[in-house]
Amino acid sequence: MKFVVLVKQVPDTNEVEVDEETGTIIREGVPSVLNAFDEFALNVAVDLKEKIDKEVEIIALSMGPPQAEEALNKCLAIGADRAILLTDKIFAGADTWATAVTLGRALKKIGEVDLIFAGQEASDGNTAQVGPEVAAHQGISQLTYVTEIEDFDPEVGEIICRKEIDEGHLMVKGDMPLLLACMPRPDFEPKIPNIREIMKAKKKRKETWSYEDLGGDEEDYGLEGSESVVIKTYSPPPKGEGIKIDEEPERAVEKLLRFLDEEGIL
Amino acid sequence: MAETDLSDERGLTEEQKLFRESISDWGERNLPLERVIEMNREGHPFPEDIIQGLADLGVIMGPVPEEHGGMGLSWKDQSIIEEQIGYIDPSIATAAGFMAVETGWGFTINRYCNEEIREKYIKPAIRGEKFVGIATTEPKGGSDVAGFESTAEKDGDEWVLNGEKTFISGVEECQKIGGGYWVNVRTGPKIDEAPHKNMTAFFVPIDTDGLEPQEPYDDAGRGSLSTSGFVMNDVRVPEKYMLGEQGKGFYYTMEGFDNARIMIGASAVGVTRRILEEAADYIKERETFGRPLAKYEAIQFPFVERYTEMEASKLMVRKTAEMQDVRYDETGWGEKTGDPKTYKPTEIAKWISMIKYKVPHLAKDTADDAMHWLGAAGYSSEYVFETAWRGVMSYCVGAEGGANIQKIVIGRETLGKDYVPYK
Known part of the structure; x- marks a missing residue:
């Protein structure tokens, strides 16, 4: 069996600076890491591989500048x-569509x-668009907001996943081939590769594909x-401090209503 | 983790970067500063979950060849790992027990031991199931390595050991999980003009009859790791538990010290960085007389001086580790297969002595500075500075070789043998 995990290297910061002229994120001098959502997806794939009694090859696939190799090294570990x-x-x-096209060509x-x-x-x-767009490009089904794989039958090609929704969760069944867009559970602790795994990763197969390899227009x-x-x-500009009403409930409601009325909201 | 990040990964390989990342992530999850402080306060024995965690991470005895159960790492790799271990536990207990002692000395035991010791002790120690350590110091002293008095006499195919070893790291932990010690004894008469001769090394399992562990000392720092000793009353070990050749123990011991001291230098770099980062968070935030402490030159200048010294020390440690790698490439990583060509062992020993002398003092002085910068808060165990200060002090006063011994080695290698002070 073959699993492919789509991964991206992202800046390791919450304070992203933007080049005002080009509108793109300034990456120079900002350390990069494996996107945490993708790390979760990889962990789900690795856990699944360990659980099933079948030979599985997991391929980590990324599009990015040459330094994105660092994120792939971590995936191998x-x-x-x-x-x-x-x-x-x-x-x-x-953009997300062109990314999905590129990843799709690589998948082919x-x-x-x-x-x-x-x-x-x-x-x-x-954006949360690349996964679904890849599925669309490949013409396969997709399950989004997947937090856990509940059951997997590789012989039948069926998978049951837990999918988070605002009201709770759904158990959803899908047929392979299938794309799973994974959402880290709040209690998720990513696997920490040990020194042996890191050294072993050094010997694993790594490839770089360019336009020449994918072809097309x-x-x-x-x-x-x-x-x-x-x-x-x-x-976005920071929000103001807001107004805090610190009163007994009845008095607080009264005050709130008056405020909303004065502001012309009600 | 501190918000201030003073790490610099330039020059590291992709694997070395991942080593650091994994150890950081593991430390954040399992050994945050609160736990370090708590472990230091609660005292030994060292928690078994942390020993197992270190083993699962694969950081114990990394340079032992893969066929002997290790990872086949270079000493440079291991020094980068060790730096990060010092960073996550600035009390230095983790680095002392499992990097300097188990890794530095365990690696050297593995070079000279037989297959039985390897299978029964080295491989399990790498897996976190046993502890191996070093016992050289005696009640009469430790710096005078060749001046020891413990003896071994041959009886059939056994050797009978008598004497006492003291200020030994990890005895309580070794008793708890099993393991053994490299023990130096005299197997022939003491020759006054060459006291290092007739010194022989044995591997002695902790549970051998006649070996009596002593009560642990109440040390000033690195409280989570025990320091004690043991008396040997007719301790019998088989001939095959001799490490290497009879009478060559002194040379093996110097090699063990070399490896352990590289680990200490590297860990002290990590401790220094952690202290500077934690202190930086505080001095940038805390205001007195209307401005942050960091804006006062009286605080900023010593801060940058320590930072500069730390970066210089880091380069020294890495250069030294690279020299040790060249040595083992030429002489063999497992059993000895050749002789050193590129560097004389004394040349490498000079660099090792420079880092052993310099870096623990830097870590201690940096902790001392940080306590001054923070004032009463720095003096409190709410912050890690006093824990670090008390821990690294052990490597200033003498663990793995006192500062003055290091200076004698450096002096001998720079000014020449004619100027050795004790001759």
């Missing part, structure tokens, strides 16, 4: 068997894949292949 980095100047500036080149795991979103863009990729245009990227 955590338990991926093989890593592929899609890197080329032609891929640069891709990889061949038959049983399960695709993706993080629900990336902590830098937070150049205009399908990167900025040119993007359907959306970023007009402006900015940090």
Whole structure:
């Protein structure tokens, strides 16, 4: 069986600075890490592999600049068997659709894949679009907000997942091939690779694929292949301190109503 | 973890970066500063969950070859691991017990032991199931390594050991989980002009009849790791438990010290960085007379001086570890297979003595400074500075070799043998 985990390297900071001219995130001097959502997805894939009595190859697939190899090294230490980095100047500036196209072409080149795991979103863009778009591009089903795999029957090709929704959770059944967009559980503690696993990862298969390897029209990729245009990227202005009503409930409601009335909200 | 990050990963390999990341993540989860302070306060024996965690992480005896149960890491790799161990536990107890002692000395035991010791003690110690350590110091002293008095006499295919060893790390832990010690004894008469001759090393299991562990000392610091000793009354060990060749114990001991001291230098770099980061968080935040402490030159300047010294020390430790790697590449990582060519062992010993002398003092002085910067808060065990200060002091006063002994080695290698003070 073959599992592919889609991963992204993201800036390790909450205080992202934006280049005002280009509208892109300034990455220079900011340390990068494996996107936590993707790390969770990889952990789900590795746990599943350990549970099933079948030979499984886990491939970590990423699109990014050459330094994204660091994130893939971590994936190999955590338990991926093989890593592929899609890197080329032609891929640069891709929006979610062009990213999905690029990843999709790589998936075609990889061949038959049983399960695709993706993080629900990336902590830098937070679009939550790439996973579902890859599924659409591949013409396969998808389950989103997956927090746990409850049951998996590799012979029948059926998987039952726990999916978080606002009101609670759903147990959803899907048929392979399938894409799972994974959402870390609050109690999730990522696997910490030990020294032996890190050293073992050094010997695992790592590949770099460029435009030449994926083929197709150049205009399908990167900025040119993007359907959306970023007009402006900015940090929202901080919210004010707000008003705190610190009274007994009856008096507090009275005060609140008066305030809402005065402000013309009611 | 402190908000201030003074780490600098430039020059590290991808694997070394991941080592650091894994140890940091593990430390944050299992050994936060609150636990370090609590462990130091509660005292020994060292918690077994942390020993197991270190073993599961794969940080114990990393340079032991893979075929002997280790990871086959370089000393440079291990020094980077060790730096991070010192960072997560600035009380230095973890580094002392499991890096300096188990890794530095355990690696050296593995080079000279037979397959039985390897299977029964080295491999289980790497897995966290046993403890191996070093016992050289005697009640008459420790710095005079060749001046010891314990003896061993041959009786058939056994050796009978008598004497006393003291200020030994980890005896209580070793009793608790099992294991044994490298013990130096005299197997021939003491030759006054060459007292290091006739010194032989044995591996002695802690549960051997006649070996009587003593009550642990009430040390000033690194409280979670025991320090005590043992008396040997007709302790019988088989001939095959001799480490290496008879009469060569002194040379093996110097090699063990070399490895342990690299670990100490590296851990003290980590301790210093942790102190500086924790202190930086405080002095940037805390205001007196309307401005943050960090804006006062009286605080900022010593801070940057210590930071500069830490970066210099880090480079020294890594250079020294690289020299040790060259040595083992040439002489063999497991059993001895060749002779050193690139560096004379005394040349490497000079660098090792420089880091052993310099870096623990830097860590201690930095903790001392930080306590001054924080005032009463720094003096309190609410912060880690006093815990660190008391812990690293052990490596200033003498553990793994006193500062003045290191200076004699450095002096001998720079000014020449004619200027050795004791001759």
